Amino acid sequence: MIVKIAALLVLLYIAYKVLVIFRRMKSADATAYRANSTPSQGEDLVQDPFCKTYVPKSQAYVRQIEGHNTYFCTLECCEKYLEVKNKSH
Numbered sequence: 475m476i477v478k479i480a481a482l483l484v485l486l487y488i489a490y491k492v493l494v495i496f497r498r499m500k501s502a503d504a505t506a507y508r509a510n511s512t513p514s515q516g517e518d519l520v521q522d523p524f525c526k527t528y529v530p531k532s533q534a535y536v537r538q539i540e541g542h543n544t545y546f547c548t549l550e551c552c553e554k555y556l557e558v559k560n561k562s563h
């Protein structure tokens with residue numbers, strides 16, 4: 475009888491340990507996910523007016539348009555944006 479209770483306690487202890495490890499893994503995943511969704515912390519995000527994508531300022535392609543700094547995700551988007559802009563004028 476005592477052996478059975480001891481075995482049950484060991485099982486409960488193992489189950490508890492597994493739960494703790496599992497929880498720790500889950501929170502680590504959540505942290506990694508958060509780190510990925512914000513590429514560089516504290517950096518300004520700028521919106522590409524053509525494709526509406528948000529890009530970190532340092533990685534954006536900058537072009538002076540009508541005296542304003544306009545940020546694009548790529549040179550391609552910039553050219554397409556200018557093309558559309560010129561057509562509408």
Ligand SMILES: [Zn+2]
Binds near residue numbers: 524527546547
């Ligand atoms: Zn773009």
